[in-house]
Amino acid sequence: MADSADNADSAVMTGVLSREQHVADMANYLRLGEARAVELANRGPVRLNADGTLHHDILAAFDKHGFYVFEGVVQSAELDELRHGAEDMISRAPVRRGEKVDAFGRPALGHDYAIQPYLMVRPLSDPWGGTAALGGRHPSKMTEPVPDADAPENVVYLMFGMCQAMPAALRLYGHPDLLAIAASVNGADFVPYNDAIFVKQPGLGGSVSWHQDGITHWDSPHWDHGIHGFNFQVQLYRTTAANGLWVLPGTHRCGRVDIKQLVADSGGFDRLRDAVPLLCEPGDVTIVNRQTLHGSFANTSADSRVSITFGFHRRASVLGVTGKLSLKADDLRWQDGDAYDETRIDERSAVIALAVDARSQHWPDERRFCYAPFAGREDDYRFNEATFERYIRDYNTRDLAI
Numbered sequence: 001m002a003d004s005a006d007n008a009d010s011a012v013m014t015g016v017l018s019r020e021q022h023v024a025d026m027a028n029y030l031r032l033g034e035a036r037a038v039e040l041a042n043r044g045p046v047r048l049n050a051d052g053t054l055h056h057d058i059l060a061a062f063d064k065h066g067f068y069v070f071e072g073v074v075q076s077a078e079l080d081e082l083r084h085g086a087e088d089m090i091s092r093a094p095v096r097r098g099e100k101v102d103a104f105g106r107p108a109l110g111h112d113y114a115i116q117p118y119l120m121v122r123p124l125s126d127p128w129g130g131t132a133a134l135g136g137r138h139p140s141k142m143t144e145p146v147p148d149a150d151a152p153e154n155v156v157y158l159m160f161g162m163c164q165a166m167p168a169a170l171r172l173y174g175h176p177d178l179l180a181i182a183a184s185v186n187g188a189d190f191v192p193y194n195d196a197i198f199v200k201q202p203g204l205g206g207s208v209s210w211h212q213d214g215i216t217h218w219d220s221p222h223w224d225h226g227i228h229g230f231n232f233q234v235q236l237y238r239t240t241a242a243n244g245l246w247v248l249p250g251t252h253r254c255g256r257v258d259i260k261q262l263v264a265d266s267g268g269f270d271r272l273r274d275a276v277p278l279l280c281e282p283g284d285v286t287i288v289n290r291q292t293l294h295g296s297f298a299n300t301s302a303d304s305r306v307s308i309t310f311g312f313h314r315r316a317s318v319l320g321v322t323g324k325l326s327l328k329a330d331d332l333r334w335q336d337g338d339a340y341d342e343t344r345i346d347e348r349s350a351v352i353a354l355a356v357d358a359r360s361q362h363w364p365d366e367r368r369f370c371y372a373p374f375a376g377r378e379d380d381y382r383f384n385e386a387t388f389e390r391y392i393r394d395y396n397t398r399d400l401a402i
């Protein structure tokens with residue numbers, strides 16, 4: 001898996017277009033997608049009912065389209081902290097894959113982490129499309145433009161372990177509106193999935209080939225459109241059609257989508273017909289059903305994207321289920337683990353309880369979310385050095401991946 005970026009089959013569009021040519025080549029498709037997104041108008045501020053549940057209209061829109069854009073969720077002071085934390089984490093990545101030092105000669109972050117925090121790729125590449133990686137869930141290759149001559153050998157593509165590495169990200173994990181949405185979609189006893197920060201530096205960021213996220217429940221007799229949970233993406237910068245995530249609305253209800261056929265129907269290109277980009281301002285948060293077909297293009301634009309991504313499940317989708325995704329960053333692969341039992345779920349969910357407390361220590365005037373599975377146990381889950389060591393250090397070895 002570590003070398004999948006280099007071993008992937010060369011598709012016709014690999015190494016054909018320069019970065020500038022890719023920009024020109026994409027322009028019309030991006031414009032049409034933007035128009036479709038504007039027409040769909042599937043966005044707005046978080047609206048909660050008096051009892052803290054998400055407004056019915058938003059739930060209905062999310063149910064119908066498989067995504068929604070929440071506007072203005074993260075305010076500027078918090079956004080500044082998140083940007084600072086994310087940029088610091090990016091700067092502490094190994095100077096290239098496999099190196100032990102960062103670009104400033106400091107020891108790279110994460111040598112003492114159980115899961116290496118960085119997945120690095122070649123600039124503008126698609127590490128997974130058309131390969132067997134991740135169970136072959138990315139069957140089609142994205143266009144891989146040629147980066148500019150001064151591009152580095154590798155760039156950061158994904159960062160893992162944010163709740164351990166970035167205090168602001170841990171606090172974000174306890175955001176009362178986001179957790180209220182999670183409870184409304186997945187039930188008050190919802191459980192965490194995992195987290196990853198997608199980094200798409202201008203003119204360098206790699207693509208994410210079209211895929212659906214779920215693994216375990218496609219053939220379940222209990223399958224329904226919400227069984228594989230959802231992901232939030234908190235956007236630290238403006239996201240555009242060129243650098244943002246795209247979705248094919250409604251596909252979360254279709255079961256497994258024949259991606260190769262869709263690509264063929266779109267003339268053999270990665271520019272799927274009817275897909276829409278998730279256009280966001282800084283501080284907006286998207287919610288995407290994990291079964292919704294989604295992907296993103298190589299970022300040949302001049303705009304940076306950093307998307308803090310974390311997901312939640314229904315408890316019933318996870319309890320007793322054998323996990324599938326093993327994360328070792330440079331060795332990302334499918335692997336059966338043990339069945340998730342109550343203890344594993346409770347230990348991983350404790351990150352939410354501690355995040356809520358860390359947040360309320362930092363922003364004491366803000367409404368504090370009450371996470372039902374830990375109601376009455378708040379005093380045992382105060383955020384401090386001891387609970388950090390017990391529950392946050394290497395917490396992502398306990399992710400609940402389905």
Ligand SMILES: O=C(O)CCC(=O)C(=O)O
Pocket residue numbers: 198208213231244245294295296307309
């Ligand atoms: O943000 C992206 O470009 C990809 C996101 C994605 O694939 C995911 O959240 O599963």
